[in-house]
Amino acid sequence: MIGNLxxxxxxxxxxxFPPLVNKLAGADFRGRITTRDLGPxxxxxxxTPESACVGRERDASDGENLAIKVMARGRTRIEQGRGHAxxxxxxxxxxxxxxxxxxxxxxxxxxxxxxxxxxxRIRPAQIDRLIGERIDGNHGPGALVSVLARQSxxxxxxxxxxxxxxxxxAVIELITVALEARxxxxxxxxxxxxxxxxxxxxxxxxxxxDLSPPSIAAAHHISVRRLHKLxxxxxxxxxxxxxxxxxxxxxxxxxxxxxxxxxxxARWGFSDPAHFSKIFKAxxxxxxxxxxxxxRAQTTKTHTAGPxxxxxxxxxx
Numbered sequence: 001m002i003g004n005l006x007x008x009x010x011x012x013x014x015x016x017f018p019p020l021v022n023k024l025a026g027a028d029f030r031g032r033i034t035t036r037d038l039g040p041x042x043x044x045x046x047x048t049p050e051s052a053c054v055g056r057e058r059d060a061s062d063g064e065n066l067a068i069k070v071m072a073r074g075r076t077r078i079e080q081g082r083g084h085a086x087x088x089x090x091x092x093x094x095x096x097x098x099x100x101x102x103x104x105x106x107x108x109x110x111x112x113x114x115x116x117x118x119x120x121r122i123r124p125a126q127i128d129r130l131i132g133e134r135i136d137g138n139h140g141p142g143a144l145v146s147v148l149a150r151q152s153x154x155x156x157x158x159x160x161x162x163x164x165x166x167x168x169x170a171v172i173e174l175i176t177v178a179l180e181a182r183x184x185x186x187x188x189x190x191x192x193x194x195x196x197x198x199x200x201x202x203x204x205x206x207x208x209x210d211l212s213p214p215s216i217a218a219a220h221h222i223s224v225r226r227l228h229k230l231x232x233x234x235x236x237x238x239x240x241x242x243x244x245x246x247x248x249x250x251x252x253x254x255x256x257x258x259x260x261x262x263x264x265x266a267r268w269g270f271s272d273p274a275h276f277s278k279i280f281k282a283x284x285x286x287x288x289x290x291x292x293x294x295x296r297a298q299t300t301k302t303h304t305a306g307p308x309x310x311x312x313x314x315x316x317x
Contacts, residue, residue: 008033015044016065016097016114023052036156039168042114045153048105055101065114066127067095068175070137070149074108083132090137090146094130094179101132111153119172121199122179123233130179141178148174162255169248194220195230199241206246209269213238246270247283254291261288 008031009020015035022029032047042065069078070092078085078093080101085093095101097114120127137146148171159167198220205211216238217227231238246268253264262273265288270276280288 011035012044012046016042017044017055017067017112020053020055023054025049025051034153036153037164038152038156038159038171039161039164039166040116040119041168041171043149043153043156044112044114045109046112047109049107050105051108052104053102055103064116065097066117066120067097068113068115068145068149069093069095070111070113070146072109072111072150074106074110076103076105076108076110078103078132080132081128083130085132085134087134090143092135092137092142092146092149092178093132094127094135096127096131099131111149113149113152113171113175115172115175118235119169120176120179121235122176123235126179126183130182133182135178135182141174141181145171145175145178160255162252165248165252165255169252191230194222195234198227198230198238202238202242203245206242206249207268209271211242211269242269243279244283247280250276250280250288251284251291254288264288 008029009022011033012020015033029049031049032045034045036043036045069087071087071089073089075089076085076087078087078095078101080095080099083093085091087093095112122130135142135145137143152171198216201216201219202211213224213227217224220227227238231241234241236244249268250264250270253259253267254261259267261277265273265276277288
């Protein structure tokens with residue numbers, strides 16, 4: 001959408017950005033904004049003229065997302081928190097939409113990915129250190145995130161729901177790697193190495209119904225108390241991490257095949273269907289059966305479309 005200043009700012013705020021005041025904008029302001037969703041990710045592509053903006057603080061209740069801003073064209077100087085970033089093409093920066101910010105930019109094209117905080121496995125104190133800091137978009141993990149963001153802004157369409165969820169999970173994992181790399185090149189502590197090894201162990205055994213803190217501790221020759229101590233400053237406890245990753249696998253699978261809710265739940269370690277349904281709805285706000293039913297209805301609609309409808313669908317792709 002191409003709009004004047006008023007409509008552009010309204011669309012920007014509706015997309016999850018803080019309210020902005022552009023000190024250089026006049027009556028001739030023209031900006032372009034394109035928004036696409038990929039699973040839980042929202043990608044917002046902006047084309048803007050030369051700008052000098054101040055963003056006001058948003059209510060903390062609006063803080064579900066963090067933002068990864070990626071430059072595609074032009075240069076920006078941006079300040080938020082204790083961070084000051086000078087961004088050129090391909091560079092990126094982590095921003096918090098609830099906090100005040102200030103930036104000056106040449107005419108530019110930039111892509112912002114809004115990422116749910118809960119999906120990033122980074123502690124709040126580490127996020128505070130990263131806010132407003134430049135991440136190199138030409139080398140290392142940051143370069144992969146930069147390329148993916150710019151490509152996804154153009155091509156994040158035509159995904160089935162399960163494909164979108166799995167693709168978003170891969171992008172979020174890569175963002176986490178890039179942010180962790182920016183925290184420093186220091187060698188991880190022994191506790192960090194062990195915690196990372198345990199996280200990999202959990203990921204590889206999510207389908208094992210016996211996966212639990214005691215079995216994980218035994219496999220790594222440590223006590224259960226020591227295991228919990230390793231994760232005490234992490235966003236999720238060991239048990240909560242297992243549960244969240246299993247729920248994510250279930251959600252992706254329920255949108256992608258014809259298995260029953262009970263079968264999918266059992267495959268990922270939930271032996272009690274009623275308990276699974278309860279925690280699934282508490283986590284996502286809708287029940288698992290509705291997700292599966294909606295997916296089947298969409299599949300049936302696609303398969304029963306007439307020749308003309310099928311042709312239209314192919315044209316849109």
